[in-house]
Amino acid sequence: MSVQYQAVQWNRQKRWYDSVLAGGVAFYLLAFGAVTEHLFPNITEEILLMRAFGTAAFLLLHIILCIGPLSRLSPAFLPWLYNRRHAGVTLFLLALIHAVMVVTTYHAGGDTNPLVSIWISSPLTNSVAGVPFQAFGFFALVILFLMAATSHDFWLANLSAPVWKSLHMLVYAAYALLVLHVTFGVLQAETSWRYAGVMAAGLATVLGLHWAAARKERAADRELAAVAADGWVAAGTVADIPENRARIVCVAGERVAIFKYGGKVSAVSNVCQHQNGPLGEGKIVAGCITCPWHGYQYLPETGASPPPFVEKVPTFQVRVNEGRVWVNPRPNPAGTRAEPAVIEP
Amino acid sequence: MSEDFYIGWEARSGAGTARRLRVAVAALLVLTTGLALVLAAQQHTIGTSIFEWGTLKPFTGRLKLEPYPHLLVTRPGTTGDQAACSTYYLVAPLKHGLERERFAALDGQRVSLQGTLIYRGGETMIEAVPDSIHAAGSPGSTPSGPATVSLGRQTLTGEIVDSKCYFGVMNPGQLLPHRACAINCISGGIPPVLLVRQQAGPAIYLLLVSATGKPVNQQVLDLVAEPVQITGDVEWQDGLLILRSDPATYQRVGK
Numbered sequence: 001m002s003v004q005y006q007a008v009q010w011n012r013q014k015r016w017y018d019s020v021l022a023g024g025v026a027f028y029l030l031a032f033g034a035v036t037e038h039l040f041p042n043i044t045e046e047i048l049l050m051r052a053f054g055t056a057a058f059l060l061l062h063i064i065l066c067i068g069p070l071s072r073l074s075p076a077f078l079p080w081l082y083n084r085r086h087a088g089v090t091l092f093l094l095a096l097i098h099a100v101m102v103v104t105t106y107h108a109g110g111d112t113n114p115l116v117s118i119w120i121s122s123p124l125t126n127s128v129a130g131v132p133f134q135a136f137g138f139f140a141l142v143i144l145f146l147m148a149a150t151s152h153d154f155w156l157a158n159l160s161a162p163v164w165k166s167l168h169m170l171v172y173a174a175y176a177l178l179v180l181h182v183t184f185g186v187l188q189a190e191t192s193w194r195y196a197g198v199m200a201a202g203l204a205t206v207l208g209l210h211w212a213a214a215r216k217e218r219a220a221d222r223e224l225a226a227v228a229a230d231g232w233v234a235a236g237t238v239a240d241i242p243e244n245r246a247r248i249v250c251v252a253g254e255r256v257a258i259f260k261y262g263g264k265v266s267a268v269s270n271v272c273q274h275q276n277g278p279l280g281e282g283k284i285v286a287g288c289i290t291c292p293w294h295g296y297q298y299l300p301e302t303g304a305s306p307p308p309f310v311e312k313v314p315t316f317q318v319r320v321n322e323g324r325v326w327v328n329p330r331p332n333p334a335g336t337r338a339e340p341a342v343i344e345p
Numbered sequence: 346m347s348e349d350f351y352i353g354w355e356a357r358s359g360a361g362t363a364r365r366l367r368v369a370v371a372a373l374l375v376l377t378t379g380l381a382l383v384l385a386a387q388q389h390t391i392g393t394s395i396f397e398w399g400t401l402k403p404f405t406g407r408l409k410l411e412p413y414p415h416l417l418v419t420r421p422g423t424t425g426d427q428a429a430c431s432t433y434y435l436v437a438p439l440k441h442g443l444e445r446e447r448f449a450a451l452d453g454q455r456v457s458l459q460g461t462l463i464y465r466g467g468e469t470m471i472e473a474v475p476d477s478i479h480a481a482g483s484p485g486s487t488p489s490g491p492a493t494v495s496l497g498r499q500t501l502t503g504e505i506v507d508s509k510c511y512f513g514v515m516n517p518g519q520l521l522p523h524r525a526c527a528i529n530c531i532s533g534g535i536p537p538v539l540l541v542r543q544q545a546g547p548a549i550y551l552l553l554v555s556a557t558g559k560p561v562n563q564q565v566l567d568l569v570a571e572p573v574q575i576t577g578d579v580e581w582q583d584g585l586l587i588l589r590s591d592p593a594t595y596q597r598v599g600k
Contacts, residue, residue: 012356020370028377035385043391044516055384059377075351076365082353105515109439110529121532122525127597129521129571189520192387198380283350295352 017083021090028056050101054186057094058178062202064088065175069213071293075281078292085151088171092141092148099141102134133184140177143170156275165276179203221250232319232326238265238343239323246289248280252329255280256316259289259300264340266300267316267327273334274311304335320344390520394465394513396472404433404471405457405481409583412554413536414443416456416471417583432584434470434536435460436509440526442534442562448478457481463513468550470512496579501551501588502598503541505569507531508550511540524570531562531569539575539588551579551588564592572598 032052036043064087070077107117118138124130147168150156156164179199187195226234235249241260248270249256255270257280268289270280277293284290288297288306298305303315312335317328320341332338351362358366406418414435435443435458458478460471507530510518517523519540531537539551555561556577577590 009354011354013353013358024374024377027374028381031378031381032385035382036388039386040388040391042393042395042516043388044396044514047515047517051388055380059380063373076362076369078351079353079358079362079366080369082351106523106526107529109441110533111440112529112532117525117529121528123528123567125567125597127571129524133521134525184521186522189390189517189522190388192389194383194387198383285350285352290350290352292350295354 013079014083014086017079018086021087025056025060025090025094028059029053032056046101046105050098050105051186053094053101054098057091057098058182058202060087060091060094061171061175061178062206064091065171065206066209069209072213072278073209073216075292081293082295088144088151089148092144095141095144099137102137128184128188131180131184133181136177136181136184140174140181143174143177147171147174153274161273161276175206220248221255228326232328235267235318235325235327237323238320238325241265241325244284246280246282248278249327251316251327254331256327257282257289258318258325258327259284260343261287261300263343264300265318265320265325265343266338266340267318268298268300268303269314269316269331269334271313272296273313279313301340302335302337303332390517392465392516394511394516394518395463396513396516397462399461401459401461401474403457403459405455406430406433408435408448408451408454408456408478410443410445410448410452412558412560412587413552414445414448415583415585416458430584431469434468434508434512435473436470436535437475438472440509440530440533440535442536443473443475444534447475451478451480455481463509465512466547466550468508468512470509472509472514494581496581496586498577499579499588500574500576501539501541501579502572502574503539503551504571505531505537505553505565505573506540507535507569508538508552509535511538519570521570527569528566532566534562536560537562537565537569539573549586551586553592554587554589556589556591558587558589561592565595568595568597574598 029052032055033048036048064084067077067080067084071081103114103118107114107121110117112121118134122132122134124132147170150159150164150167159167182199187199228234233251235258236247238260241247241258244261246257246259249258256267257270258265258267261284268279270278272279272291272293274291274294274296277291279289279291279298282290282292284300289300290297296305296311298311298313303313305311314331314334315336315338316331317338318341319326320343349359349361351358404416404418406416409415409417416433416435417430418433420429420431437443456478458473460473463470463472504519506519507527509530510523510526515523515526537553539553541549541551543549553561553565574596575588575590576594577588580587580589
């Protein structure tokens with residue numbers, strides 16, 4: 001969290017993250033390049049670079065796409081999520097180098113402007129050859145650029161979380177375009193079953209993890225059935241909630257995080273104002289609800305970040321009666337104090 | 346620091362988190378290495394072709410502009426009417442063929458030039474420096490090349506490639522990933538060649554010309570880099586295998 005914008009707020013963990021990221025990418029590029037040069041010494045350098053950076057980008061995209069659902073399935077993967085945008089910017093740079101190599105190698109040096117050539121030099125035909133796989137790659141690169149360019153919290157705050165989130169969900173469109181780009185491009189030439197197998201395994205991993213995470217989410221989204229005469233909803237027992245942790249319930253279509261801490265119970269919206277992270281999977285740290293994604297913090301009684309921070313989430317009124325927790329389904333405006341319910345001894 | 350809860354803005358993570366991360370990073374490194382090895386080793390479209398980029402060599406021989414510019418060079422140790430020739434396709438730098446109009450006056454003449462050698466299998470090409478091409482002595486001192494030999498009418502299935510990239514400037518320079526480049530090259534005047542891959546034996550290359558022996562660059566663009574079947578008259582001329590056929594009769598195969 002920060003009250004002013006900096007390019008990167010470095011700390012020890014972030015330096016480790018970026019070191020591992022840069023080292024991993026460099027290692028992959030060197031390994032791919034060395035093996036290719038050894039086995040196929042006649043390959044031309046520009047195509048070696050094109051292939052090394054293209055495969056590195058596609059592999060990194062798979063890793064990035066897996067981090068989200070893995071984090072939903074197990075908190076052990078949350079450290080991979082925290083600086084995921086650094087991986088996204090790296091992905092864009094890898095893809096950009098691949099694209100520059102393609103344009104300068106395949107499209108420059110002829111009678112046509114290279115940027116025009118991308119669109120007209122590979123005519124559409126009624127055959128696999130006529131599928132515009134380079135156009136798929138171009139549009140994916142545009143999406144990756146928009147995401148990389150707006151990855152900083154400055155843009156998140158100024159575009160608003162819903163707009164920013166929608167923009168960054170386009171990564172799935174980019175992935176679909178790149179699957180088509182690879183399928184109708186290099187896989188039409190490099191026809192080893194191992195390539196198709198690696199591609200299929202990657203796609204199955206991404207889809208499978210998202211399906212598993214969605215299944216887990218759906219289970220948590222079951223509406224609570226027990227409703228009192230005054231409209232409050234029964235949300236389980238106090239004993240269901242671990243100390244300094246929360247239980248997430250679905251009330252009137254909205255996820256609510258009910259925290260237990262220091263003999264009290266408070267409820268806030270489950271959606272972090274920063275990137276819509278699941279506050280209910282967070283923890284009370286130093287008296288504040290702490291988001292598991294990026295560590296944004298809110299006071300449980302008010303849903304407001306402690307000064308000087310200004311983020312706020314809606315709160316909900318709660319009461320505890322004979323060990324059962326009840327929630328008023330009507331949210332209070334963000335940052336409104338809701339008296340915590342005291343747990344009877 | 347929270348031992349069981351990761352907060353990225355803290356200076357350090359908990360010991361358990363750090364241990365799990367080390368294991369995960371090591372596993373990811375193993376996976377990455379394995380994928381790099383598999384993806385690199387399984388490439389099968391990279392052939393044995395050479396582009397002596399950066400190395401200019403002098404050449405002297407008879408320039409012929411039809412059906413596509415080429416140079417007949419006397420092989421060392423052969424002379425007079427018995428002289429044997431090596432045939433080099435001639436192209437200009439980048440994605441351009443040699444300008445016929447500019448060198449029309451030298452057609453059939455003995456010329457000298459500077460250029461960069463490109464070769465694959467028995468096929469040879471020179472990326473000539475256009476300004477270096479000059480007349481070089483008596484036309485009689487270089488043989489005119491072997492007579493044309495007809496090999497009959499044949500139906501062949503293969504892929505239309507741009508000869509410059511396929512013979513060595515790009516490796517691999519074939520199939521769909523290279524399609525746009527091949528189309529740019531052929532459109533720019535690089536000779537189109539039908540690459541016929543054989544189950545047994547080396548691939549063969551046939552220079553594509555119209556039924557009347559004219560260049561077909563602009564007519565074949567839609568069919569580049571995919572399987573095509575062409576029926577035409579095959580002949581051996583100046584050391585080049587030539588396929589005469591009307592491009593309108595070329596047929597896309599499958600897909």
